[in-house]
């Protein structure tokens with residue numbers, strides 16, 4: 232919900248007061264009444280529970296803190312934490328938001344009270360996106376979420392299955408390499424390149440090569456367009472979320488726009504599912520993701536996944552998996568371009584482990600120790616989701632001596648924890664070596680270290696971690712092994728950031744590739 236301060240202006244721009252005075256008066260009354268009732272109810276509960284609500288800025292009547300929020304919420308929340316402390320609250324309309332900025336309190340949420348906080352409450356756009364919470368990312372904590380997540384994490388992304396699907400990642404990466412070779416010496420938008428690599432890898436792992444090449448390429452392109460549109464819609468602040476009483480009016484048309492894109496993507500998914508069923512048995516490279524979903528039958532009830540559940544999961548993967556992975560590829564390349572010493576060290580390691588006569592294989596990746604440290608350091612400074620995905624406790628819970636009421640939206644500002652000087656030496660410096668020290672062994676991606684959680688933690692930790700990590704390291708290693716990357720003549724690389732749906736670079740990373748290892752010496756990809 233970036234740039235929330237624009238909500239009111241866009242709201243009043245849509246609902247012209249001169250043309251709808253009675254409607255406007257009714258809406259205003261409804262807002263005031265519902266805001267007052269909701270806050271009073273929560274404050275009464277507070278008296279009953281005795282624990283106070285966390286401190287926080289006062290804001291205006293009715294709209295609360297809404298007019299004061301600025302873009303780059305993670306930074307805005309850091310400033311507020313300096314004044315109000317490591318746990319503070321904000322009222323925005325009738326919704327209560329709680330922001331946690333200290334590893335010790337975050338640990339209570341994702342470890343001590345993990346089950347209570349493993350719930351999510353999707354906003355209006357996310358409800359449409361997830362077919363009413365039938366996916367993994369926005370589903371409430373419960374049996375349906377557990378089953379889908381179990382199949383996705385344990386079966387679809389088991390090491391065995393990911394190994395079996397390696398050929399698809401290899402084929403897609405080889406295509407991008409050919410493309411880069413055709414553009415050597417000319418500037419390339421690295422974000423666009425990374426995005427196309429990731430989305431095509433993901434699509435191919437789903438359809439398992441059962442679509443003909445032309446249609447597969449077309450689907451990749453269509454997804455790219457749809458994902459971009461979806462990201463813009465999801466990122467728009469929505470007055471329906473702050474005043475649920477207004478949700479039925481969809482005053483900004485956000486739900487309407489979301490329904491349009493979701494139904495468009497749904498049609499592509501249905502086409503691919505039909506083709507997958509028709510081509511059963513023809514898939515190459517192991518059990519593709521779609522087959523696992525289509526074959527699933529619950530052991531006790533014999534029930535399979537519904538079409539909507541499958542489409543909702545596909546939305547998570549196509550949208551949740553691409554933006555995050557792409558932005559981390561871009562940030563890693565950016566950091567290496569401004570830190571030539573680290574770049575030289577990564578490339579020296581690649582020369583040693585992979586060899587100058589070979590292409591990178593995924594089997595090389597576990598031995599690229601320094602590259603892993605570089606990626607970890609990038610994820611520390613530029614976590615793709617700096618506030619994670621908001622949690623919503625299923626019952627009122629006491630954290631750090633404060634009550635977090637049932638239904639409040641809780642953000643963990645991991646970005647601030649990743650640069651907390653109490654836990655990190657010289658926290659703002661890009662220094663991958665810190666992850667090679669012995670004491671840092673616990674700072675992995677599994678969420679056990681409360682001051683380092685780039686993939687989240689607890690039951691709701693990223694469900695695509697295994698796949699995301701594989702794609703990320705394989706793509707970066709290949710780009711850096713085969714090519715040298717430099718900014719175009721006279722241009723510098725900057726590190727400014729922007730929080731949209733993910734934390735991305737404010738300006739695109741444009742770089743000029745030059746051959747480092749020659750194509751003729753590379754291994755052929757066997758499709």
Ligand code: HEM
Nearest residue numbers: 368552555556615616619620686687688691693694695699
């Ligand atoms: C570098 C890549 C990625 C990063 C940094 C990343 C990060 C995250 C984070 C921070 C969360 C929220 C966790 C929390 O609230 O505790 C999340 C959730 C999620 N991610 Fe990822 N992610 C990445 C790649 C992927 C990929 C490739 C997929 C799918 C193939 C994926 C699917 C999901 C899903 C489904 C959830 C929701 C989990 C749930 O609510 O149970 N992610 N991710």
